[in-house]
Amino acid sequence: MNYVFHWSIISRYSDYFYIALYNTFLLSVISIFLASIVGVVFAVIKTTGIRSLKMIARTYVVTIRSTPLLVQLYFIYFGLSYININIPSFWCGVLALTLNSGAYVAEIVRAGLESIPIGQIEASSALGLRKLQTMRYIILPQTLRKVIKPLTGQFTYLIKDTSILAAIGIYELTNTANIIHARTFRPIESFGIALACYLFLNLILMIGSKIIEQRVSLQK
């Protein structure tokens, strides 16, 4: 074994890692937020919508699930610049992550919505609630309880998928670790710190979902 550890490179390049961690965090949070909105909208379309809208939602989900994120990312990144729409690569990444994760969220939320017994909907119409009110007060709160666990799993994937945005040159954790590895020739230290950061981010997500789970659960 002829590998010499130089852990000092971490403190020397700590500013880079702070920025990278911040970028990965920002990408994750924005994408999780937007993907939730996209997912809920498509899930509602799939369960209640008109046939043609349903077809669109189905095509969207199937297309996204059957192609890799990297291909979707390239499609957006190279495609947008080809038709002279220049948006920063950060937002290209957010767009790709949102569209990608949105499809999976839609599937999870749809399964949650469909698991609500029809009696609940009948009961709320018997109480004189309108469709939107039924959705807001009866169905969505019950669905939320059911989807939190699978959604946490999906968002863990999302946090890990932010690493793929290294392909279009966003300075997130993996890309930064790779750049610092190239400068210092110390792969174990630089990738090791990136790995620790990802585990840390996933830990935050897990704690967050546990807290939400406890707040919405019926057993207090």
Place this chain on the structure above:
Amino acid sequence: MEESAIGLFDRVVAPLGTGFCYTIWLFLAASILSLLVGFFAGLIKNYRLPIIHYLITGYVTIVRGTPFLLVLFIIYYVLPFFNIMVSSFAAGVLALIIHEGAYITEIVCGGIESIDKGQLEASYALGLNYFQKMRYVILPQAIKIMLPPLAGQMVLLIKATSIVSLIGLVEVTRVGRQLAQRGENPFLVFALVGVFYFIICYPVIDVSDRLERRFSQKNND
């Protein structure tokens, strides 16, 4: 500018086809090996040998929190320090095994654990040893439960092969990127690349969804 369909085929479709072959090779090698690794790691995890059990649990936990690209970079850039030279193809296969193997371990272990305890006790009562018990009683039942998530995992695996392009393996996504950078219409190129993945992934997703629905219906009845 008019151009013939043959010109388009030579410039775009043919190179993508060559890249697609690499994707398939990578997928075949990685899927067979990771299924093997995951299967045995799952069995060992289920057997609950004191120290090895914790090692495997630690391996699964760490890998499941780590992006695949990071695993790939670590394999590709760290192994040469230990005088192991790896091609990008070999690094890709190795990283896929490590990454997907962890998920398959969990699926296999979970599948075995979901079998009713009475089955275990009955096979002890019949005097079967460990291998007979696994071979004739547990696994035939567990395979049915493991099949839908395993199929889903295979879809994730073939999608993960696209990431190996980032360490320079010229598979279909890499070819697509090169074509786009050369000025071909990126919408056309990446739609074609998408179609390649779609052809493989969609049938597997469809079968997996159907199996899952059938099992959940059976459980509800």
